[in-house]
Amino acid sequence: MSIYWITALGTSAACFLFKYLGHSVPESWLAHPRVQRINLLIPVALLSALVAIQAFTDKTRIVIDHRMAGVSFAIAAFVAKLPFPFAVFGAAVVSAIIYRLA
Amino acid sequence: MSVKRDSLSLSFAVGVYGAAFGAASVAAHFSVLQTCAISLLTFSGASQFAAVGVVGAGGGALSAVATGALLGTRNGLYAVRMAPLLKVRGAKRVVAAQVTIDESTGVALAQNNDDDARTGFWWTGFGVFIFWNIFTLLGALSAGLLKDPAAFGLDALVPAAFVGLVWPRLIGKKSYILAAISFIFALSLAPFVPAGIPIIATSLLAVLVGWRA
Numbered sequence: 366m367s368i369y370w371i372t373a374l375g376t377s378a379a380c381f382l383f384k385y386l387g388h389s390v391p392e393s394w395l396a397h398p399r400v401q402r403i404n405l406l407i408p409v410a411l412l413s414a415l416v417a418i419q420a421f422t423d424k425t426r427i428v429i430d431h432r433m434a435g436v437s438f439a440i441a442a443f444v445a446k447l448p449f450p451f452a453v454f455g456a457a458v459v460s461a462i463i464y465r466l467a
Numbered sequence: 468m469s470v471k472r473d474s475l476s477l478s479f480a481v482g483v484y485g486a487a488f489g490a491a492s493v494a495a496h497f498s499v500l501q502t503c504a505i506s507l508l509t510f511s512g513a514s515q516f517a518a519v520g521v522v523g524a525g526g527g528a529l530s531a532v533a534t535g536a537l538l539g540t541r542n543g544l545y546a547v548r549m550a551p552l553l554k555v556r557g558a559k560r561v562v563a564a565q566v567t568i569d570e571s572t573g574v575a576l577a578q579n580n581d582d583d584a585r586t587g588f589w590w591t592g593f594g595v596f597i598f599w600n601i602f603t604l605l606g607a608l609s610a611g612l613l614k615d616p617a618a619f620g621l622d623a624l625v626p627a628a629f630v631g632l633v634w635p636r637l638i639g640k641k642s643y644i645l646a647a648i649s650f651i652f653a654l655s656l657a658p659f660v661p662a663g664i665p666i667i668a669t670s671l672l673a674v675l676v677g678w679r680a
Contacts, residue, residue, distance in 0.1 A: 371528040372535075373501045376518040377508035379536035384564040387546025388555070395547050403677035404544050405636070406645055408513060410673035411538055412633035413646040414653035414666040415520055419626035422657050424525050435623025436630060443634045448480075453487050456627030457620030464617050 431467060435460030470583045474574055474590035481570055482598020487628050488515055489606025494621035495523030499607045506603035510596060511568055513632050514538040520625050521663045530663020537670050545572035552584055566592025645676045 387395075395401075420436045421427055435456035442452035485506060492502040497519055509515050518535035522528070546567045552575065555563045571592035578584040613619050637643055649669040656665035 368522060368528045368531075369497050369501050372518050372522050372531040373497070373505045374508070375528060375532035376514055376535035376539075377505065379532060380509045380511050380514050380539035380542065381565065383536070383539045383543035384546050384567045385561065387543035387567065388550045388553075388560050388564050390547065392547050392551060395544055398680065399678065401544070402680065403674050404541055406642065406673040406677040407670050408538055408541060409633060409636050409642045409645050410649040410669040410676075411517065411534060411666060412513065412629050412636070413649040414669040415517055415534075415629040416626050416633065417650040417653045418524055418657060418662075418666055419520055419629060420623070421654060422524065425658050425662065427654055427657060431617070431620075432623040432626060435620055436626050439623075439627035439630045443631060449631045450483050450487065452631055453484075453624055453627045457624040459620070460623030461618060461620035464620070 431460045431463035434463040470574075470578065470586045471590050474587055475594050477570060477574065478591055478594025479598050481595050482602050484512060484628075485599040485602030486606030486609075487624060488512065488519075488599075489603040489608075490610035490621055491516060491523075491606075491625045491628065492519040492603075493607045493610040494616040494625070495519040497522070499604070499611055502607040503600065503604055506600050509535065509539075510565055510599070511539050511542055512599075516625065516628050516632065517666070520629070521666060523625065524662050526663025526666075527661065530661070530667060533667050534663065537667065541569075542567050545569070548572065549575060549588060552581060553588065563588075563592075566596055568592070568595065570595050641676055645673060648672055 416436065420432045421429065438459040439452045439456040442455055488506065489502055492505065493499065505515050514535040517538050518531045521531040521534050546564060549567055549572060553563050571588045574587035574591040575584040578587050610616065610621060616622060633646060637646060649672055652669055652672060653665040656668060
């Protein structure tokens, strides 16, 4: 099985497991404030790391290239409270323009 | 009635993001079939973007699955809150579990009574599921026509999507600090460890920052 199928099915199985377990355990199990706090923060950490890796690395090298222009546009769009699809596809357009110019 | 209308309009708005996932997944060299399978079976936006993002950046399947799974834990906590409201068993519980996501939980929690909450959960859950999967297919097919994804900005689309996913979660000083140190930490590790590890490692920072109130 390819890395792509393993990723697709493995991620699906893991995500479903969490959803299903949540429906099956007593509410008190996860009511601890520390669990709640960390649960809210984990996506913040992972997603911030993903922005860094996806925008500023090429394999294992740190690089600054056309993607930074796209991400900067997206940040500006989110600051201006523009809708998600506009920000994301706008970022792609800006990045593509810089890529072609470079 | 307005619960159903609100649920469907939110579902459509969220479902459109599916096109961004479809394009990002194909840009990371997943096939259209694999891309659609992820949207149908994983059905959790952040986990999906993360898993294909890690593979696209050269990470292994284990790193990709671990990152996707860590981003999926929050759905489990949503499920804990939804279970007493829905009171479902057997096959219905399997279906309820699959559509337990940010949006279905959010709409349910925003209602004033249990009946509206249940309606909001199911309509939003199914609504997002339908639109998310349709737009995933459209995004994947469109991106598949492109020979050089960078020439169309698809390599910037993924980090831009992550900015959009983290944005609404930046509430309070702790989350801003955590976002900044995670960003720097991941880039500092990137040259020295296999791809994917710098991302998973930041979950430890979340535990450290969240340990005390």
